[in-house]
Amino acid sequence: MKRKTILLGLFVLAVWVISGCATVYKTSELETSGENYKTIAILPFEVTVQYNRLPKNVTSEQIRENEYELGFVFQNQIYNRFLQKKHKFAVNFQDVDKTNMMLRRNQIDIYNLGEFSKDELARLLEVDEVISAHVITSKPMSTGAALAVGILFDIWGPTNTAEVTVSLHSGKNSELLWRFNHVYSGGVGSSPEQLTHAMMGPVSRKFPYKS
Template sequence: MKKLLLFVMLCVAFTSCGPEIYQASSFKEESKNHKVVAIMPFDVLIEARKLPKGVTAEMLQEQQRDYGYGLQSDVYGYFLKQMSKDRYTVTFQDVHKTNAILADAGITYEDLRKSSKDEICQLLGVDAIVSGNATMSKPMSDGAAIAVGLLVGAWGPTNTVNTTITIHEGAKGDLMWKYDYVASGSIGSSRQSLSNALMRNSSKKFPYKSQKS
């Protein structure tokens, strides 16, 4: 049931609003010495004021965590594929290594929200980290739409997914780059649709992309 709920709630076919982009004026100078970048699990929030019968808060938290690690893997995979086409000024730490180091240090998925970016960079032995968040919401006041989707496979209201991908440098943990992306659409696609839409758009402005590519 948990996997089905995850699919019903989060699988969307996307249309996007215009992105908002921030880049620190010091990024070009700061990034000259950046060699290795880690990609963090995404911080995912599924907004639901009232859960349908049979769905617990623990189940929702587990799905948020699984989705966050899934997005992390998707983003890493996207960069690996693009590296055969585009040139990057950095390499990306394998996400399995990233997660293993965090686990060995006793840092859980929930702990990441409270951890400073510079401390995480030092722990991982990287120069900067790519992180992000995704907030999924439904224009309904309770979990009725979830229950309907589970029972009859139909979904009336549209999803709205607010996603952000960021880069923080390792020395002070300062925010260097931020890309906000809003996607909406109907049920019928997969989690990869969100990550592909996010990366396809954000990669055009990704600051580690070589100007010679």
């Protein structure tokens, strides 16, 4: 049983990875602006769990709670991945705990992030650029509220898809400097950890400011 579980996990991760080519946008300004930027903040992710209709006994509040929780899970995951590859980049990434603390002090959370421009957020966070991201997933992922919903109401299907968009904006004028977009496919038990692991390979290879 243990061996089967390991093999299933490897299969799910492989499915996340084998999903085609990503779309990457990069402004020409990046070629000359790297030396001017020192610190980058990673914002909590915007997460959307899409359903044509809610499964029986599942409320919109549960889905909303799941999206909120996943926003911070993804933020932490991508921050940790960047730290692991810190030696490859000529920039610093602000600790996400500090980022979230400063957002709370200014009454900003996942729900109203969109009301602020990227340069406003950069000034509040005292950074030079900000990373934002949007994940649109077709199923809950196995963490916290999603785990409870998935187990109690058996709404995980045989497949799971996630469209991931990661953007880098200037803290001076909100200019879009770089964007990564890709659609991943996974299976039962897909988690933020698995998705982040799959996406960080191409993201780190394409991300600017290499040291």
